[in-house]
Amino acid sequence: MAEQPRLLEGLDPEQRQAVIAPRGPVCVLAGAGTGKTRTITRRIAYLVQRGLVAPQQVLAVTFTARAAGEMRTRLRELGAAGVQAQTFHAAAFRQLRYFWPRVHDTQMWPLADNKFRLVMQAAHRLGLSTEREDVRDLAAEIEWAKASLVGPDQYPAAAAQAGRVTPVLPQQLAQAFAGYEKLKNEARVLDFDDLLLHIAAILEERPDIAEEFRARYRSFVVDEYQDVNPLQQRVLDAWLGSRDDITVVGDANQTIYSFAGATPKWLIGFPRRFPEATVVRLERDYRSTPQVVDLANQVIGAARERPAGTRLRLVGQRSDGPRPDFAEYEDETAEAEAVARRIARLAGQGVALSEIAVLFRVNAQSEVYEKALSDAEIPYQVRGGERFFARAEVRQAMTALRTALAHGAESGDLPATVRDALREVGLVDEPPAGGAARERWESLIALVELAEELVAAVPDADLARYVRELEMRAESQHPPTVEGVTLASLHAAKGLEWDAVFLVGLVEGTLPIQHADTDAAVEEERRLLYVGVTRAREHLHLSWALARAGGGRRFRKRSRFLYSLVPDDHPAALPNKVRQRELLAKPKKKTNPRCRMCNAELVSTMDVKLGRCADCPSDVDEGLLEQLKAWRSARAKQLKVPAYVVFTDATLTAIAEQRPTDVRSLVGISGVGASKLEKFGSDVLALVQGERPDGL
Known part of the structure; x- marks a missing residue:
């Protein structure tokens, strides 16, 4: 009993209410950054220390092994070691391994070591494509069906009702699904969804086993309850039986896995199912600055329909920070290079690279950022996907x-x-x-x-x-794996946080994604942006590009989700048509450099780099150019990067032609930016002046 006051220390009033709520149904609606893990682990420890439940009688489930591990660690520190904190599948596996022999008189079938191969065999027998990506799509659709409690015979109708975009004709997929199940049963193996299906069926059909199980586990906790699918809810119902000792925690505003069968309807409907439930709303955000929190509220507040259980409004608890920054660029390369420069500045201000993330909607967007960070010699790691x-x-x-x-x-x-x-x-x-x-x-x-x-x-x-x-x-783009900037999709960023977050590529067709063609799908895309915004503790940068590549048509529009977010004094706040007219009203000749030989306007990228027209005579110093190339080769070997990462041939030629003698004239050459000036400027100026650079 003496430990209980310590468990309540440092809790805000709402967190405390959740911790001390009596046994029975409790629903914690916890917004991003509001301390939900702290709250639910304190609640479990509080119940244990009051003697209301033994630690071994508590089963806490979540969706990732990382989250379950973090929960176990916190519970040990709070004196509640022995509580079972596991993923749904790990918990089901443990229970099934124990009960299977009593039901089937055999040892439990093993998990399939190659589910992909079984799906491929089923596809092959039907004459369907067995290309890796096609088989992956078949497997994903079978997983959705099983998670949604849909069998092969029911699949065509269920897919149509759910608006599924199927990789093959629905009837063909149903046949592949049935063939996969047949092959799996013949091999006497299980897949991960079978773990949940079988334990639910055993508890539903064997009252003796259900009674034994419920004598073992008396209290349940479910984290990220907005992400449960029908199969997981069936398992929860089988665990509970007629009892109501369950605590659920979730945030419907962070439901981003509907494509896999997740639905927040059980979280939102919890008070209706359990009318006597204690409902607590956690809205004090301890993660992000008020400026980031305000933007997050604007993002989710613009949703078309928000059921009562989703109307959380975060209140920032940290001291003020910088305003979220918005930027529009001519093309993706310019956007990526600007992001790399901003990251370098943050690092110079003391922000650890491991506390910086670049988040995008689809993995294919990573390439341009991989290159920009490599060129700037900023280490990075790709999370949740391959380089x-x-x-x-x-x-x-x-x-x-x-x-x-x-x-x-x-x-x-x-x-x-x-x-x-x-x-x-x-x-x-x-x-x-x-x-x-x-x-x-x-x-x-x-x-x-x-x-x-x-x-x-x-x-x-x-x-x-x-x-x-x-x-x-x-x-x-294959530097050694080191601690560095995180590149990740918005889905892969769920549950993580950084000091600085760059949300990039925010254009129509990417966010919302092109195939989000229903209101529900668009609103899920909005929730993805909300998740991205709430990953940032202090620095938040949102950007988009009008064209894919340099010189391309600037036909892209920034995401519809940004129109109410961009400050009125930002150039991008103008209506899109007005901005396009302004861009068209500013022809390149007003800003393009001119040839230093004939003063004609320079248009092509190569001419701009050289500072002269292609047909104007070159006054290159051949000896200096050879020295520059030799120096570049040596520096590239030292840095273990391709030579062009130091300077391109065009930039070296421009230097050998213009022979800059000071920093001002050197930085005026295309390809010599601030970072390269800092790294290589003194070497280049020394070579121009006929001196040997230090260290070579």
């Missing part, structure tokens, strides 16, 4: 491109040549609706867009030049 050039479809694409090059494929139109080569590995004209096929298409189309970007910079680039460019990018 762009490590992805199977990208490796296959590069093999196809090398084969096309070896066979002399060339049409005079580099993007068209690349597109034709990638058709051999599955590139199609229209994007698939979703799933693994969509992810593969996005990676392949990103390679086509890289070709368009190269042609915009180097008009005469051919396939050989393009393949070399890809190989250099692949090499430079």
Whole structure:
């Protein structure tokens, strides 16, 4: 009893109310950053220390092994060791292993070590595609069906009612589903969903076993309750029976897994199911500054329909911080390079790189940020996905491109040549609706867009030049794995937090995603943005680009979710048509540099880099150029990066032509930005003045 006051120390009034609530149904509506894990672990420890329940009689379930591990650690520190804190599947596996022999008179069937192979066999027997991405989509749809308590015979009707975009015809998928189940049963193996299905069935059909189980576990806690699917809810109901000793914690505003069957309806409907439930709302946000919190409230407050259980309004508890920053860029490369510069500045101000994240909607967006961070020599790690050039479809694409090059494929139109080569590995004209096929298409189309970007910079680039460019990018984007900036999708960022967050690529067609074609799907995309915003503790930067590649048409529009968020004094706050007129009213000749030889306007990227027209005479100092190239090679070897990461040939040529003698004239050369000036400026100026740089 003496420990109880310590358990209540440091709790706000709402957290305290949740902790000391009596045994029975308790629903904690916990907004982002409001201390839900602290609250529920204190509640469990409080019940244990008051003697209301033994630790071994408590089963707490959550959705990830990481969350379950964190819960167990906190409970041990609070004197409640012995509480079972596990994922749904881990808990079901443990129970099934114990009860299976009593039901079936055999040892429990093992988990399938290769579910993918079984789905592939079922697809093959039906004459369906057995390409990896297609099989992945079949497996995902079977998982959705089982999580939704839908059998093969019911699948076509259920898929139609749910508006599922199926990878094959619904009847074909139903046949593949049935074939997969048959193969699995013949092999006497289980998949993860079977763990839940079987334990639910045993508890429902065997009253003796259900009674024994409920004598063992008397109190239940469910974290992230907004993410339960029908199968998991069936298991919870089987665990509980007629009892009501359950505490649920969740936030319907963070429901982002509806595509996998998750639904917040049980969280929202909890007070109706248990009219005597204690309902506590946690709205004090201890994670983020008031400025970040205010933006998060604006994002979710604009939702079209918000059931009563979702109307949490966060209240920031931290001291003030900087306002969230918005930025619009001409193209994705400019956006990524600007983000890299901002990250470098934050690092210079003392923000650890491990406390910085770049978050995007789809994994294919990572490539341009991988390159920008590599060029800036900022270490990074990709969370929840492979690096762009490590992805199977990208490796296959590069093999196809090398084969096309070896066979002399060339049409005079580099993007068209690349597109034709990638058709051999599955590139199609229209994007698939979703799933693994969509992810593969996005990676392949990103390679086509890289070709368009190269042609915009180097008009005469051919396939050989393009393949070399890809190989250099692949090499430079595989630095050793180190602690660094996190690159992650919004889905992979759920449950995490950083001091600084960059939300990038916020354009229509990406967020909301193009295939979000219903109101419900669009609102889930809004919740994704809300999740992204609430990952930031202090610094928050939101950005978008008007074009995919430099020189491309600026046809993109910023995400509809941003229109009410951008401050009135921000240039991007103007209506989109007005901004487009202003952009068109400012032709490039007002800002483009002029040739230092003939004063003509410079238009092409290469001319701008050289500072002169292509047909104007070059006054390059050949000796200096050779010295610069030798120096670049040495520095590249020291830094273990491709030579172009130091300076491109065009930049070195411009330096050898213009022979800058001070920082002002050096930084005026295209390709010499602030970071490269700091790293290489003194070396370059020394070489121009005929001196040997230090360290070489």
